[in-house]
Amino acid sequence: MNIVWFSVLSLLVGVATGYGAVGFRYLIGWIHNLAFLGQWSHEYDANLFTPASIWGPLVILVPVAGAVIVTFLTRNFAPEARGHGVPEVMDAIYYGAGVIRPVVVIVKSLASAISIGTGASVGREGPIVQIGSAIASTVGGWFRLAPWQRITLVAAGAGGGIAATFNTPLGAVLFAVELMLPEVSIRTFMPVAIATGMSTVLGRKYLGDQPAFLLPDNFPSLHADFGWMAEFVLLGVIVGVAATLYVRAIYWSEDILEARLKNDYVRHMVGMAFVGCLFYGFMLTVGHYHVQGVGYSTIQAIINGELAGGLLLGVLFTAKLMATSVTLGAGASGGVFSPALFLGATLGGAFGTVVDAVSVMPVSMVPTFAMIGMAAMVGSATGAAMTAVVMIFEMTRDY
Template identity: 35%
Template sequence: MTPPRRLLLLSSLAALIGLAGGGAAYVLIHLIALLTNLAFFHRVGWTLPSFTGLDPSPFTVVVAVTGGLIVGLMAKWAPVIRGHGIPEAMEAVLTNQSRIAPRTAVAKPLSAAIAIGTGGPFGAEGPIIVTGGAIGSLLGQVVRVSPSERKILLASGAAAGMAATFGAPLASVVLAIELLLFEFSTRAFVPLVVASSVAAGMHSAFFGTGPLFAVPHHDFAGLSVLPLYVPLGLACGGLAVLINRGLFAVEDGFRRLPVKQFWWPAIGALGFACVGLVVPRVLGVGYDQISQVLTNRLTLETLAVLAVAKLVAWWVALASGTSGGTLAPILLISGSFGALLGKLAEQVPGVHISPGAFALVAMAATFGAATRAPFASIVFLFELTRDYNAILPLMLATVVADLVAGALMRDSIMTEKLTRRGLRVPSDYHADALLTTSVGAVMTPKVEVVPVNAPIADVAARFRADGHGAYPVVDGDGRCVGIVARGDLLREGDWTDESPVGDVAARDVVSVSSTDAVSEALERMLEEQIEHLPVIDSGQLVGMCTRTDVMRARRSQWSQEQAEPGWRPRRRRPQ
C-alpha cells in the first residue's frame, strides 16, 4: 500500500503534468491551425480551417511533400516521432522503466504540427497524448521516484493530453489504464484522475465545453431498435479488422521499398496529397468533417467517398512514418461508415433510426475493436454525447465488434509494431495470486531440522543422503536460530567434523510468517539471493517456503482456469 505522503507527492506532480498537458494541447492545436492557414489558404489564422472549400492544385502536392521531407529530417534527430507514438510509449513502459528521451517532448508535437499543417490526414490528439506522456516521464526522471511511479506519471501525462483535447477526463483515465498503465490501483488511479481533471479544466478554458467537433443530440429510439445495433457491431468489427490489416500491409510495403527510410514520409505525403486532389475533405485533422457526419449534413454518396478516401489517405500517411494520430481518422472513417449504414437502414420500411446515432455508435465500436480498448471507447462516446440513452447501443455494438476483431486479429493497431519487435503486451488484468495467497497455504509444513549442537559430519551425511539444499537449525526449545546450506560446509573455516553445526550455520536468519503474502516471500528471496525461507510464527519454526512453493501459488491460479464437468442428472436404474 502506498503511504499517504507518497500518494500526495504523485498527485501534486500529476497536477503539474495536467497543466503542462493542457498547455501542450493549446499550443499544438493553434500551431497546426497557423501552419494550415499559411500553407493552404495563404493567411494568418489561429482556428482550424475546413478543407471542404479548398481548391486543390499541384501546389497542394508540393506543400505536402515539403512537409514530409521536413518530418524525415526531424526523424533522423528523433526517430521516436515516426507514427502515432503510442506503441513507443508502451514499449518505454514495458522495457525501459518508463524513460522517454527529453527530445521527444519537443520533436513529437513539432513534427506533428508540420505533418498535419501541411495536409496530413491525422488528428492532433495522438501527438498530444505522446507529448503529455513524455512530459510525465521527464518529470519522473528529475524527481526521485521509482520506475513504477514514473510509469504512473507517464500515464498521467498521456491521460492529460487526451482530456485536454476532447474534454473527456473519465475516458482519458480509462484509456491510460487500458493501454499504458497495466495496473489498476489507488496509487495509479488518484494521480490519473488529478491530471485528467486539471487538463479537462484547461480544455474548457481554452476551447469551451465539449470536444473540438459538434456532437448534437440523437434519438436512440429505445429498446425496440436495440437489435439493429448487433449487425452494426458485426460490421464495425469487420471494419476494424480491415483498418488494421490494411495499415499493416501498407507498412509492410514501405519496408520493402528500395529507398532509405528518410524518403518514406515524402512518399507518403505524395500519396495522401494525390487523394486530397480528388477529395480535399480528407486533408487535415478532419474535426469539421466529423461534425458534418454527426449532424447528418452529407449525402449517401459523399459519405461513401469520404470513408474510402480518408481510409486510403490515412493508411499511406501513417504507414510512411509521418508523425500523426489515429483517433480522429478512425472516428471519421467509422462515423462515415455508420452514417452510411444508418441511411441505408432508414430506407427499410418500419425502421426508424437516426443515421447520426448509428455514426456515433460506429465510432465507439470501431475504435474500441481496432485498439482493443472497448471500455475506454464506450466511456469516451458517452462523455461526448452526455446522453444516458446511448449507453445500451454503445455497449452492445462495441462488445460485438470487439468479439469479431478478437476472433480475427491477434494484434491491435497499438501492439502489432511491438509484436514484430518480439515484445508481448498484456491485455488482461488479473488478481495476482502471489498477493492473495498466504505463505501458510503453500509452505512445506513438515520440515527436517538439525539441532544446533549436531556434529558437522552428521549434517554432511544427511546432505549426501537426501539431496536437500538447506536445513533450519533449531535450539532445544524448537526456535530457529540459523540455517545451514550445502555451501556453508564447503567453505574453509576453523572447524572439524565434530564441531557443532551452529559454528557454520548462518545466524542472521531471513524469515517470513505464515500469514505473509507469497509475494513478500518471493521479494525476500530475490533481495537476499536465497532459495529457502524459514516460516516462523511466535518464534517457532512452522514450515519452510522455497521457490517451488512459490510456483505452487501460480499453479493454483492456473487450476482456476480449467474447465470442470458440469452437472448431469443421475439416471435411475430400473428396479
C-alpha cells in the first residue's frame, strides 16, 4: 500500500480509536455510577471524589463482584486481556508482526471498564492502548498490510487511544515513538501523527477540551534555577527508588498470589476484597475512598492544596502501592500509568511538606513538587522519560 492510501487508512484508524476511547470512558462511568451509587448514567468526573456509596459497608463487595465477571471474561475469551495491556501490545509488535486478535477489543473494553468501574486500583491508559492497537491490527489484517505497515498501524492505534483518553496529542505521539515503533522514519511517524490528531479531535468533541488536571489560580510557581537543583536531584533519587519498588511489587504480588491461590476466581476475589476493605477504611477514617479507581480525585485535591499533610500523603502512597500491586497481581484488567501519577503526586507532595518545613517560601510547595513527582514516577516506572514530561505538561496545561 502506498503512503497516500496508508495515510488515509491511518486517518480511519484514528476515527475508530477516538470513538473507541470515548465509548470506553462512557462505559467506565456507567459501570461506576451503577456499582457505587445505583445510578443509571455515564456522567462521571474522575477528578471529583465519589460520594459515600448507597451500599454502606457492603461496598467492599463491589470490586469482588467485578472480579467474578472480569475473571469469567478473561479466562474464557481473551487471557491476554488480563493485566495492563502495554506489554502485550509491545510483544505483538516486536515478536508477533503486529497481530492482535479482534476479540481483544471487546473483552479488554468490558474487563477493564468493569475493573475500574467497580473500584480496582488501576488506570485506563493501558486498556485503551491495547484496545486501540487491537482495532488497528484488525484493520491491518482486513487490508492484508505488509508486516511493517501493520506494526505502524498498531502503534498509531496505541497513540490515538492515549491522545483521545487524556487529551495529550504530543505525549501520545512520543509514547508511540519511545515504546512502540521499532523504526522511526517519515513512513512510520506520519501515520502515527495522523491517527493521533484525528482521535484527539474526536476526544475533544465528546469529552471536552479541558486538561486532565485543573491548576488553581493560586498555584505556586517555582523558578527552576540552580538554587533548587539539590531538591530536584534528591526527589528524583527518591522517586526512582519508589518506581523500582512499584514495578517489582506488581510482579511480587502476582507471583505470591498465583502460588498460594491456584483458582483464578478465588485469587481475584480475595485480592479485590482486600482492595475493597482498604478503600472503605479510608472512607471511614478520612471521608473519601481515595485508592479506588484511577485516583484522579486525590491527585486533583493535592494540586489544589487540599491534601498537604506529610503523614497522610505517605499513608496514601503506601496504600495505593499495595492496592495496585494486589489488584494487578490478583488478575484485574487495567493500566499502571494512573497509579504511577497517584504515587508520584503523593510522594512528591510528601517531599514538598519537608521543603515547606525547611524553606522560607511564602506559600506551600506541596502542589508543585507533587507535579514534579508525577512526571518523575511515570518516566521512571515506564522508561518513557520524554513522554512523561510532555504528558504532564499537556495534562496540566502548565508549560
